[in-house]
Amino acid sequence: MVQILIKNGLVYDPLNSINGEVMDLGVKNGKIVDPSEVNLNEAVVVDASGKVVLPGGIDIHSHIAGPKVNVGRLIRPEDHYLTNIPHKPPFKRAETGLTVPNVFRIGYDYARMGYTFVAEPATPPLKTRHTHEELNAIPMIDKMAFVLVDSNWIVLDLIQESRRDMLTAYLGWLLYATKTYSLKIVDAGSDAAWMIKGEGLSLDDQVPGYNLTPKDIIKAIAESAQQLNLPHKVHVHCNRLGYPGNYSITIETMNLTKDLKIVSEGPALHITHVQFTGYKGDSWGSLESGGEDIANVLNVNPYVTLDMGQVIPGRPATTMTADAPFEFVLYHLTRWKWSTTDTEVETASGIVPYKYKKKSYVNTVQWAIGLEVVLLSKDLWRVFLTTDHPNGGPFIDYPVVMSWLMSKRAREDFMAKLNRKALKKCVITSIDREFTLYDIAIITRASPAKLLGLEKFKGHLGVGADADIAIYDIDPRTLDLSKDYEKVSKAFRRAYMTIKGGEIIVKDGEIVKQVYGRTLYVKPEIPKDMIVEIEKYLDSAFKKYYSISLRNFFIDERELRNPMEIPLKTSLR
């Protein structure tokens, strides 16, 4: 393996509190080492003077793999016509697609932006085998998947019967069986209601067929996650997503942490793509931004984290979510294409292509909400940059979002193109805050690593960390980041150099080497007698509910390309 010495780079490393210091970095055997340990005769020396050195980016919410992405590709052939880049033998494969790119473009574009770690946030347990097949095919990045448990009948049964230890054991078993990393709740209980009644649920409605409310489901699963001591506890997509006035439900969901029995460290709930659930007002016509209210709740509740789900007006998007009732509504707004699927026992889903328009009132408010939440939050370690790719916009627009965060002028220039009437009702026009490179390094590198519990070896540049490094050709000492925001977004779009696992994979924004990252999953420690009990229970449950047998459900370790197991000490007894 090559040794690399990065000289004189301007390093930003929030986890080690390094804020723009000129220093050298050594890379040896895929790890970061002290520069003195690098053998200069063998090493590749990279001159990074006048350039910014950051840890490799981490994206905690991006739909990059799974059956829904594949269906998205199938129903959007027009997404692929003009975006083809032919292959370049011997190492670079052909790329195609914008909102639902092929696996190679996903890996390459993330690498070009200096991202080296991506989490796929929703995979139905039954179809996770497919998700892993696709994750295996994505080059360049490390990845993980979160498993959907919101409307799983077995989960609902166990909550209904108040068998909390069994529920915890089942969720632990499920995480290991599907080789996933965390639990995802989409519109808790709604898919059960969607199948039976054809409608979604609010937080206090009763789930049909069960004596439960979505609140009970979120609480029970969050408490189980506490018991399991998961590094990233629960990823929550709030109820009534996409309906005007849903910001109050989001705030109520955030406040659920107050009733939780918290036994392990770290934030207890992660509210995802908060932009879609931050609408104030009674109807689409009177829509307002609830960003400020959500930011205020976030600032006082240390157990909650959230990500933006920023929309990119002017870009096409393909909305894909397990929230089937919302997609049903969206299809009737757009009247173009719609795909809806039901996965037995577990979840439903829908896919609808959509385009966010600059002059649209609603889309402008959506644009404002995402930015407001992040710009008004006091603790940057609990907010994250995402576009909920491909729901809000493609991930290749992260650099544009960064420029909006870093420069008031960028926001103002963009606001000139947006709907004036909507902007009058938004706080965004009066926010002066501008992020520094250090802040950007926090929300895209350090805090995601911390949220996922990987801060020991990801998201920082200290000795012993994985050598995932991104070097960008900007110099904040000579360049006014606020004025020349276009240069900033350009630099972030095409990294000067990306190093993944000690190998140089991108040079001057071009792929120079194809590598395959690891797939991370957890193995919670469950007592033996509980495993016997849960497998006995599941045997009968599978016979009752599923069309496949328990033995075929389990995904073996050898089905993953480069598995990396993270053992967990749980408080299950």
Next chain:
Amino acid sequence: MSVKSTYIVKLKYEPKVPIDARNISPNTFTGKSLNDILKLSVLEGGISVELKDLFDVDGPSNAPEDVNSIEILIEGFGSGKLRYIGYRMSGGRIVVKGDVGHFAGYRMSGGSILIEGKAGSYVGAKMKGGSIEVMKGCGDCVGGKLPGEKPGKGMSSGEIIIHGDAGSQVGVGMKGGRIIIEGSAGMLCGLNMMGGTILIQRNCDLYPGARMTAGRVIVGGVVEGILPSFYFDSIVPSVRVGKISMNKPFAMFIADAIVGGRGSVYISLEENKSLIDQYKDLVEERIEVE
């Protein structure tokens, strides 16, 4: 128009794989010397090669700046493998002395293309102007949109004349312009159409004008079947498309109720007696009134 500069582009050998020849167009030739033209890139089965590797090019040593005075003659055995001929051309003329592959005249906005043999699918797809003439038959989706796109993203202006048969989905998603087919056409011609005119002088397979919202589809021969979502409107004595007039009675339908459309489908009365029988009462009623 001043003197024409004619380039003769001749295939050196019969290609075994499809060739993406989108650079053989008056727009890329303008203002270039012959040497530069020989260095234009051509994709041979996905591998980029230079024009001179595949073609002999003969013509003036310097191409004029004016697109309209350039004429390109494409010759050689195996020209049926050439795709994207006249891609995005805005003027000038291309003559193909043989067959061409798919996407001839794709996105063109002016000028003319004459194909002396057969053409592949997507002739004049998404074209915005100009004219295409095909002397023999052609494939599917003449003047159409690409799969997955919204209706109305097809051909928007210009004229396509096919002196032979066409495949299915003629003018799918077209918005304007004119397609004239002197032979027969396949299924679903005028699918998702939003404007323009399609004239099929002979027969047509199932369901012309399905899901159309505006425009005209005229079938002069036998129609295999029409959709039940069409309204019978009237009997017209003759139909005229540009300089072509068809002096026989046509049954006119309003298409297609399933998308609330106001397009019109004309079907020759004599050839389709059995098909129009189900509208017999309505037909007689109208004739009496008239």
